Every structure is written in C-alpha cells, then in structure tokens.
Amino acid sequence: xxxxxxxxxxxxxxxxxxxxxxxxxxxxxxxxxxxxxxxxxxxxxxxxxxxxxxxxxxxxxxxxxxxxxxxxxxxxxxxxxxxxxxxxxxxxxxxxxxxxxxxxxxxxxxxxxxxxxxxxxxxxxxxxxxxxxxxxxxxxxxxxxx
Numbered sequence: 762x763x764x765x766x767x768x769x770x771x772x773x774x775x776x777x778x779x780x781x782x783x784x785x786x787x788x789x790x791x792x793x794x795x796x797x798x799x800x801x802x803x804x805x806x807x808x809x810x811x812x813x814x815x816x817x818x819x820x821x822x823x824x825x826x827x828x829x830x831x832x833x834x835x836x837x838x839x840x841x842x843x844x845x846x847x848x849x850x851x852x853x854x855x856x857x858x859x860x861x862x863x864x865x866x867x868x869x870x871x872x873x874x875x876x877x878x879x880x881x882x883x884x885x886x887x888x889x890x891x892x893x894x895x896x897x898x899x900x901x902x903x904x905x906x907x
Contacts, residue, residue, distance in 0.1 A: 785885055792881040798874050802829060802837055807846065807871035810863035817850070817862040846870055 790801055809826045810816055818826075824834050838861055841847045846867035852858040863871075890898065 788885045789878065789881045792884075793874065793877055796877045798877055799870075801878070802827075802833075803841065803846075804871060804874045804878060805829070806834075806837060806841065807863060807867050807874075810847065810861065811868055811871055815862075816868075817860040819858060820861060823861060841867070 786801065793799070793801060793804075805827045806823055806829070809823055810818055813822075820831075820834060820838065823829075823838075824831055827834070829837065838847065838849075842849060844866075846864055848862050848864055850860045850862055852860065887895070
C-alpha cells in the first residue's frame with residue numbers, strides 16, 4: 762500500500778488544484794467557442810509550432826510539449842491539415858519521418874485565438890489575483906515542475 766496523505770489539508774490542496782483547473786479550462790473553452798473559434802487544443806499545437814525553429818516539429822515533439830495523448834494528437838493533426846493550418850513534409854534525410862509545419866493560415870488563426878484567449882486569462886485568472894498573489898501562485902506551482 763502507498764503512503765497515506767500527510768494531512769487532510771494536502772488532500773484538499775490537490776482537490777482545489779484539480780477543480781480550479783477544470784473550471785478555468787471550461788470557462789476559457791467557452792469563451793473561445795462563443796467567439797466562433799476552435800478548442801484550446803488547436804491553440805496549443807499551433808503555438809508550439811509557431812515558436813519552433815522554422816515553424817516545424819515532429820509529431821512526438823508536439824506530444825512532448827503539449828498535454829495531448831498520441832492518439833488524440835494524430836486525429837487533431839489530421840484535422841488541422843484538412844483545415845490547411847498545418848502541412849506535413851517528409852524528412853529530407855530518409856523520407857520516412859514527417860515534419861508538421863504551421864502554415865500562414867495556422868499562424869493567423871493562432872493570433873486570432875490569442876486575442877480571445879489572453880482576454881479570457883485576464884478575466885478568469887488575472888481579475889482574481891493582484892500582482893503579489895500571482896507571483897506567489899507562480900512560485901508555489903513551480904515546486905511541482907522541479
């Protein structure tokens with residue numbers, strides 16, 4: 762058997778983190794939908810591609826940088842390609858591997874999404890935290906990344 766939680770407070774902290782994440786994601790997804798924009802997963806993939814060198818990554822690199830499982834990512838990449846937001850190119854070296862490359866349309870959509878997304882972050886997060894509280898939260902959550 763695993764160790765019991767240190768305290769009820771630790772368990773409550775976990776529950777609070779998970780509930781806050783779910784509420785915030787739902788609220789932001791709702792804001793994107795109201796604006797006629799695609800889901801947040803699209804933004805995540807387009808953002809990672811936009812900031813990558815030459816705007817391209819291999820599928821496993823996208824998977825590592827996002828929270829998307831491989832099977833979900835494959836379907837999403839197919840959809841993004843159908844919408845002409847990304848293209849797939851073969852590796853010049855061996856022709857077997859593929860790059861996923863963001864298109865100009867993908868960059869434009871990401872920028873439109875960011876306009877709504879950044880406002881949603883401010884409404885749902887920023888309006889509830891002053892600068893010291895936001896800094897404290899960043900520092901607290903950083904403990905889980907180490």
